[in-house]
Amino acid sequence: MDDLEIKLVQNSWINAQQFQLVKEEAKKLDKSFWPVLIRNKYMSSEDVALFFAQEAGIPYVKLADYKISRSEE
Numbered sequence: 650m651d652d653l654e655i656k657l658v659q660n661s662w663i664n665a666q667q668f669q670l671v672k673e674e675a676k677k678l679d680k681s682f683w684p685v686l687i688r689n690k691y692m693s694s695e696d697v698a699l700f701f702a703q704e705a706g707i708p709y710v711k712l713a714d715y716k717i718s719r720s721e722e
Contacts, residue, residue, distance in 0.1 A: 653704060654682055657692075662700060667691045 658668050663686070675685040687694050695711070702709035 651682070653701075656704065657686075657700065660700075662696070663691045 654668065654672070657663050658665050663671075667689075671682060671686045671689060671691065674680075674689070675682045678685065683697060686692055687697060692700070699709050
């Protein structure tokens with residue numbers, strides 16, 4: 650098992666039952682764990698990005714929280 654996948658449960662992003670269901674479905678479909686997790690709506694793609702950023706120690710910025718104005722030159 651991948652350490653990051655286990656950390657999802659340890660850090661309460663998903664529960665053990667959700668983890669097992671996603672793991673089984675990913676194997677059955679021959680797909681990666683992460684898209685199956687998102688497709689089943691246990692986590693959003695934004696949550697997965699936040700999780701990866703936290704695990705990598707990289708600051709996460711949600712651009713939708715900021716209004717970007719067009720520069721007038």
